[in-house]
Amino acid sequence: MAEIEIGRHLYRFPGGLKLRHHKQIACRDPLTPAPLPERLWLPLVQHQGPAGECRVQPGDRVVGGQPLTRARSDREVPIHAPTSGVVEDLRDGPVSWPPGGTAPCLVLAPDGEDRFEALDTPDDWAAESPDALIERLRAGGLAGLGGAAFPTAAKLRGGFPPIRALILNGSECEPYISCDEMLMRSRPEAIVEGARILTRATGAEEVVIAIEDQMGEVRKRLNEAIRTVDPDAPIRVVQVTTVYPEGGEKQLIQVLTGLEVPHDGLPQDLGLVCLNVATAAAARDILFDGRPVIERIVTVSGPGIVHPRNLVVRLGTPIADLVAAAGGPTGDLDRLVLGGPMSGLPLASDRIPITKGSNCILALRPEDTARTQPVMPCINCGECIRVCPASLLPQMLYKHLVADDFDAAQALNLFDCIECGCCAHVCPSHIPLVDQYRHGKGVLRERGVEDARAARAKARFEAREERLAEREAERRRKREARERRLKDTGGAKSEVQAAIERARARKDAGDGEDDG
Amino acid sequence: MNLSLAGAPHLPPISTVGGVMRQVLYALVPGIVAHVVYFGVGILFQIALAVGFALILEAAMLRLRQRPLKPFLTDCSAVVTAVLFALCMPPLAPWWIALTGMVFAIVVAKHLYGGLGSNLFNPTMVGFAAVIIAFPIELSQWLAPRSLTPGLPGIGETAVAIFTGQLPASVNWDAISQATPLDALKTGVAENRLVTEIRDAPIFGDFGGLGWEWIANFYALGGMYLIWRRVISWHVPVAVIGTTILVSTPMWLLGPDIHPSPLQHVFSGALVLAAFFIATDPVSGCSTMRGRLVFGAGVAILTLAIRRYGGYPDGVAFAVLLMNMGAPMIDRLTRPRTYGHGGGGS
Numbered sequence: 001m002a003e004i005e006i007g008r009h010l011y012r013f014p015g016g017l018k019l020r021h022h023k024q025i026a027c028r029d030p031l032t033p034a035p036l037p038e039r040l041w042l043p044l045v046q047h048q049g050p051a052g053e054c055r056v057q058p059g060d061r062v063v064g065g066q067p068l069t070r071a072r073s074d075r076e077v078p079i080h081a082p083t084s085g086v087v088e089d090l091r092d093g094p095v096s097w098p099p100g101g102t103a104p105c106l107v108l109a110p111d112g113e114d115r116f117e118a119l120d121t122p123d124d125w126a127a128e129s130p131d132a133l134i135e136r137l138r139a140g141g142l143a144g145l146g147g148a149a150f151p152t153a154a155k156l157r158g159g160f161p162p163i164r165a166l167i168l169n170g171s172e173c174e175p176y177i178s179c180d181e182m183l184m185r186s187r188p189e190a191i192v193e194g195a196r197i198l199t200r201a202t203g204a205e206e207v208v209i210a211i212e213d214q215m216g217e218v219r220k221r222l223n224e225a226i227r228t229v230d231p232d233a234p235i236r237v238v239q240v241t242t243v244y245p246e247g248g249e250k251q252l253i254q255v256l257t258g259l260e261v262p263h264d265g266l267p268q269d270l271g272l273v274c275l276n277v278a279t280a281a282a283a284r285d286i287l288f289d290g291r292p293v294i295e296r297i298v299t300v301s302g303p304g305i306v307h308p309r310n311l312v313v314r315l316g317t318p319i320a321d322l323v324a325a326a327g328g329p330t331g332d333l334d335r336l337v338l339g340g341p342m343s344g345l346p347l348a349s350d351r352i353p354i355t356k357g358s359n360c361i362l363a364l365r366p367e368d369t370a371r372t373q374p375v376m377p378c379i380n381c382g383e384c385i386r387v388c389p390a391s392l393l394p395q396m397l398y399k400h401l402v403a404d405d406f407d408a409a410q411a412l413n414l415f416d417c418i419e420c421g422c423c424a425h426v427c428p429s430h431i432p433l434v435d436q437y438r439h440g441k442g443v444l445r446e447r448g449v450e451d452a453r454a455a456r457a458k459a460r461f462e463a464r465e466e467r468l469a470e471r472e473a474e475r476r477r478k479r480e481a482r483e484r485r486l487k488d489t490g491g492a493k494s495e496v497q498a499a500i501e502r503a504r505a506r507k508d509a510g511d512g513e514d515d516g
Numbered sequence: 517m518n519l520s521l522a523g524a525p526h527l528p529p530i531s532t533v534g535g536v537m538r539q540v541l542y543a544l545v546p547g548i549v550a551h552v553v554y555f556g557v558g559i560l561f562q563i564a565l566a567v568g569f570a571l572i573l574e575a576a577m578l579r580l581r582q583r584p585l586k587p588f589l590t591d592c593s594a595v596v597t598a599v600l601f602a603l604c605m606p607p608l609a610p611w612w613i614a615l616t617g618m619v620f621a622i623v624v625a626k627h628l629y630g631g632l633g634s635n636l637f638n639p640t641m642v643g644f645a646a647v648i649i650a651f652p653i654e655l656s657q658w659l660a661p662r663s664l665t666p667g668l669p670g671i672g673e674t675a676v677a678i679f680t681g682q683l684p685a686s687v688n689w690d691a692i693s694q695a696t697p698l699d700a701l702k703t704g705v706a707e708n709r710l711v712t713e714i715r716d717a718p719i720f721g722d723f724g725g726l727g728w729e730w731i732a733n734f735y736a737l738g739g740m741y742l743i744w745r746r747v748i749s750w751h752v753p754v755a756v757i758g759t760t761i762l763v764s765t766p767m768w769l770l771g772p773d774i775h776p777s778p779l780q781h782v783f784s785g786a787l788v789l790a791a792f793f794i795a796t797d798p799v800s801g802c803s804t805m806r807g808r809l810v811f812g813a814g815v816a817i818l819t820l821a822i823r824r825y826g827g828y829p830d831g832v833a834f835a836v837l838l839m840n841m842g843a844p845m846i847d848r849l850t851r852p853r854t855y856g857h858g859g860g861g862s
Contacts, residue, residue, distance in 0.1 A: 014852075099521050250855060263856035334520050341526045348521055364526055373532045374587050377633030381536065382803035386749065391852040395803060413854040421525035428531040429633075435523040 006165050006272075007208045007238035011258040013251045015387040016243040017422050019342070021214065023178040026301040026308040031186050033312045034298075034325045040108040040316030041093045042068065042079055046355035047143035048150050049075035056106065060087045064116035065292055067139070068106055074154040077143045077356075081108060082294040082314035084115040093353070096338045100348040108316065118290030125197060125287045131157070133201040133287070140286030141293040141356075146172075146180075146276030147339060149357030152283075155275070156201050160268035166204040167256060167267075168195055170211040170218070170277040171240050173247035174340025177360040179297040180277050182310040184211065184218045187281055188225035194280030195235050197287055202273050206234040209277065210252055212242045244342060245420040249274045251389050263416055293356055300326040302341075304333045304363030313354050319361055320350035334369050337362040342421040343434075376429040384423035384433065390416050394423040394433055401440040406447070409440050417441075533632075537592035539747045540793065543738030544599060547789070550734040551603070554661045554727035556668035558607020561678050563599055565614040570598035570622050577627035593632055597621050600640040600793055604786060604833075606658045608669070608677045613654055617643035637840045638800040641833045648828065658696050660719065661727035697725030698785045698829040701776060710773045715780075725784055732788035739792025748796040751805055755812025756791035757782055763820055775824075785830035787819065794832070800840045806850040807843070814839045 044051040052069030053076075056062060062081040069078045086109050093105035119140060122128050128136075138153035146169060168191065172180045184191060195207045211218050222237045240246055240255050250261050252274065259270050267274050278296065285291040294315055301308035306327030313322060319336065323329060337344035338352075339360055384394035393412055400408040417437045424433040551559045574594040578585050601617050621643030629635040648655050662668055669677060677683050697719050704714035714720075721729045742748045764778040782788065795801060795815045802811040815835045822831020 013855075254855075260856045263854070265856075335522070335526055336519055337524075337526050339524075341524070343524045344526060346519070346521045346523065346526070348519060350519075362526070369520065369522070369526055369528065371528055373534065373591075374584075376533050376587065376591065377631065379533060379536075379593075379633045379799050380801075380803050381798040382749065382805075382808075383531075383746075385803055385805070385852075390855040392854055393804065393847075393851060396847075412851075413857065416854050416856060419524070425525050425527065425529055426531065427529050428533045428536045430529050430532070432523060434525070438523065 006167070006206065007210070007236060007256045009258075010238075010240060011255055013243075013246065013254045013389050014391050015389040015422060016245065016251075017387055017425065018242070019175050019244045021242065022175045022301070023181065026176065026178045026299050026310055027182060029307070029309045031182055031297065031310050031312055034314070034317060034322055036083060036110050036112075036114070036314060037317050037321045038109070039088070039318075040082055040085075040110065040314060041318060041351075041353040042082070042106045042108060042316040043093070043095050043103050043353065043355055044069055044079065044106065045103060046079060046149060046315070046357070047077040048148065049077065049154070051104070052076040052078045054090065054106075056087050058087055058089050061085070061111075062087060062108070064114060065118060065290070065294065067141075067292070071138055071153075074138065074157065075151055077149075077151045077153075078139065078141045078292075079106075079315070080141055080292040080294050082316055083108075083110045084113050085110040094349045094351050096345050096347055096352050096355075096358075099346060105316075105353070116291075119286065119292055121287060121290040126200065128200075130201050130203060133197060137201065137283055137286055139292075140282075142279065142282055142286060143293070143356045144276055145278035145282060145293075145296055145356060145359070147357050147359050149355070152275065152279060155268075155273060156198075158268070160266070161271060163202040163204045163268065163273050164206070164271035165273075166195065166198055166202055166207045167252065167272060167274045168198075168207060168209040168277050168280050169247060169249070169252055169274055170209055170215075171242075171247040171252060172359070173212065173242065173244045174342050174344070174360075175244075176301045176308075176362055177299050177340050178301070179299045179310055179359050181215055181218060182299075183278055183281060183297055184215070185221055188218075188221040189229055190281040190284045191222065191277050192225045192229040192233070192235060193288065194282070194284035196230060196233055197283050198273075198275065198280055199234075201283075204273065206236070208256060209235065209237045210240055210247075210256060211237060212246075213239045214242045215239075244422070245389060245418070248389070248418055248420060250418065263413070296354070296356065296358070298322060298354055298358055299360040300363075301360065302337075302362040302364055303368050304329050304331070304365045306330055313358075315355060316353045318351050318353050319347065322354065322361055323350060323363060329363055330365065332366060333363050334366040335362075335364040337364065342425065343419055371430060373430055375431055378427075378429055378431060381428060383426040383428065387422040387426050389420060389422065390418055392417055397440070398431060398433055398436050401436045406440055406444050410444055414440055414444070533591040533593065536747055537596050539742060539745055540596050541592065541599060543741045543747075544603070544735070544793065546734035546737050547603070547731055548599075550731040554731060555607050555659050556662070556674065557671055558659065558669070558674045558678070559602065559605075561674055562602035562605045562607065562609065562614060565611050565678070566598035566602040566605075566618055567595050569615050569618040570594040573618055573622040574627075577623055577631075581627060581631065583631065588632060591632065594622055594626075597626070597639045597643070600789075601643050603789060604640075604644050606655060608657065608659065608674065608683075609654055610681050611678050613647050613651060616650065617647045619643075620646035633799055635799055638794060638797045638836050640794060640797070641836045641840075644833045645837060648833070656696075656699065661725075664719065664726070696785070696829065697728065698823065701784075702823070702829045705774055711776055712773070715776075721783075728785075729783040732783050735788045735792060739788075742792065742796075748792070749805065749808060751808035752796045752801065752812040752815075753791040755809045756787070756795055756816045759813040759816035760787060760820065763817060781820065781823070785823075786832045787816075787830075790815065790819075790832040790836060795836055795839070800843065802843050802846050802850070804847050804850045804852060806852070807846045810846050810850060811839050811843060814842065 052071045054069050056068050063084045066081045067078045071078045088109050089107040092102040095103040134153050134156050142152040143149040170180050170184050219237050226235050261267050282293050298313045299310050300322050309326050336347040378395050397409050419434050421434050621639040625637050625639040625642035626635050743750050760781050761778040764781045767775040768777050802808045818835035819831045
């Protein structure tokens with residue numbers, strides 16, 4: 001691969017939308033800690049992957065920072081007690097995914113003392129091996145804090161090609177979300193220090209911190225932090241044009257390098273690792289302070305919130321408490337969204353707790369989401385094609401999917417859809433396109449599972465057929481051997497003849513006896 | 517709390533079908549005004565008739581197909597079809613022409629193919645093709661522009677002409693009617709007269725027909741507005757006009773006596789209207805950007821071919837209908853390369 005100067009020249013990705021960003025409303029107040037709730041609900045799984053092994057029992061007293069689960073592989077991520085208190089229960093509680101679903105949660109009753117016990121920290125992290133660093137990050141419960149919560153350890157070591165550059169993503173492109181911007185403004189040194197740790201852990205030669213061009217003084221603060229922490233560090237700040245979804249991993253890589261992540265590959269195949277700026281700051285906290293991932297910055301915003309703001313929130317805090325901490329709802333809420341308005345998850349309940357990937361709580365009133373017309377037929381206007389950052393044909397995908405022609409949709413690269421929502425946002429017919437794509441992918445995945453099952457059954461069947469055929473061949477071999485043997489000893493005829501004669505002789509003898 | 521679990525995005529889309537169609541109607545206003553200035557109020561009658569018939573037929577077909585009336589009547593798609601159709605009609609065409617055209621446009625081309633979004637062919641052009649084949653005489657009776665006639669018929673005279681088919685005694689048909697510039701050109705060339713000679717007739721203006729070229733300018737103005745508002749993309753208009761110039765220029769340079777100039781081609785007949793408003797019909801056209809370039813180029817080439825060799829003075833309608841047939845295949849062949857599937861410089 002040709003040498004690329006990441007971010008020296010900015011490229012464009014196709015499509016995308018200029019959206020009103022609505023970010024400032026949550027940035028007026030400084031970062032403040034959210035109050036500790038009465039109960040923390042800690043889902044055992046707060047990342048993409050299986051749960052770690054639970055190490056506490058209901059009734060146990062725990063201190064802040066104490067591991068509650070243990071990772072047995074890089075795909076597992078431990079969770080830690082966000083504060084001191086008593087583990088009351090391990091039971092199912094509402095979670096954000098699947099929508100309306102529940103998952104096992106540890107219920108922690110804080111004791112109000114907020115005692116904290118730091119993890120073991122190295123004397124000199126720079127002397128540690130990359131593997132040892134990654135081990136510590138894993139033990140600190142690090143997962144992608146940008147929203148996807150992918151286990152960081154699994155991203156950093158997996159037998160990838162050598163990593164040349166680390167991209168720290170600070171370009172949160174969805175409207176309303178400003179937690180990364182607040183972090184970069186308030187703790188730029190932590191990000192730079194985290195960048196140095198991650199550089200060593202990945203072996204990367206350089207780091208690019210990507211921010212949006214509308215983030216005001218963030219660039220200055222980061223550059224100052226680089227000068228303060230280590231002026232010689234190969235870390236650069238690059239401003240990218242604010243076009244949604246330029247903060248998506250694939251799009252950001254395209255903007256910075258002009259390269260595309262192969263559809264069946266990973267950024268690592270291009271020698272790149274992309275991590276969120278908050279993940280970098282959390283890596284620093286783990287190694288410098290022995291502070292595992294037990295809190296994060298959450299944007300609580302939207303037209304349905306009285307005082308939109310950014311809060312530092314202990315994991316496990318129910319969303320209702322955050323809404324209250326932001327002045328409460330302005331009135332009736334139609335929707336609570338985890339994430340941004342373009343691709344966020346709708347929440348079934350305000351009892352759902354904040355987890356590692358929860359970057360934003362958006363409250364929308366009925367008038368914000370009201371439809372101005374019913375869903376109309378597709379008029380093939382092509383707007384969706386024009387805005388699709390993956391260069392798909394969204395309207396064709398839709399037509400195939402409503403006709404249940406899933407194979408045709410797959411042939412049009414349905415699985416390359418990043419679900420950014422641009423197509424649905426510009427659709428004059430108001431077709432819920434993204435819902436259709438999710439449904440289509442679900443059906444195809446399920447069928448993939450079915451296909452795998454069928455393939456296994458087929459393999460089993462074929463193995464059995466082979467066994468039977470072998471047995472048959474064995475039998476045939478034996479028969480042939482016997483026939484050969486018979487031939488060698490004078491042929492079958494003589495043997496039959498001999499048998500008949502034997503029988504006759506016996507009969508003759510017997511007849512005599514009977515008659516007599 | 518009763519929270520909605522509707523999927524993302526969580527903001528209402530930025531446009532509606534009705535909104536898009538209304539933008540198209542606004543964009544036609546300058547052209548319509550120019551039309552009235554040059555050829556009198558007849559066009560307004562044609563528009564009113566076509567829109568009225570279109571809405572009645574649309575409502576009847578929706579009722580028959582058991583579809584809700586309100587969303588589909590207020591989406592304005594039938595109104596756009598009707599207005600574009602009316603803009604292709606001679607100002608004094610009898611009322612039943614509009615009715616016939618709308619039956620073919622709305623009933624046959626649109627609803628029999630499945631209604632909004634499902635029609636294979638451009639409804640406006642189906643309606644136009646039907647009436648120009650069925651009523652060639654009525655569709656050749658064009659008015660001369662205002663500056664060439666003793667007086668265009670007024671509102672009352674226009675109404676009488678359209679509804680009774682009779683011109684009032686005060687109006688002399690021979691004095692007010694003229695062949696269209698394209699007609700004159702076609703018959704002239706067929707009679708072996710030179711293009712320069714034909715163009716000496718007063719009905720010709722600087723480039724195209726007198727009056728027509730200015731109406732075309734105002735259509736283009738409306739079209740630019742649509743591009744600016746992102747209602748249409750630039751691809752089809754640029755391809756139609758660009759290809760027209762590209763193909764007709766060498767022919768004109770080689771044989772200026774028998775071939776009209778490229779600008780005359782652009783500013784004659786319905787070419788500009790088609791480039792911005794008709795070939796850009798999304799439903800029956802191409803949806804990929806490269807496909808739209810191919811589609812527009814095809815419309816231009818077929819139009820030029822029909823103008824030169826076909827039986828009709830202008831060929832835009834048939835060119836569009838022929839390209840409609842190819843649109844699905846063009847879309848298939850011009851699929852953009854998906855992110856991460858080859859290319860990308862790696």
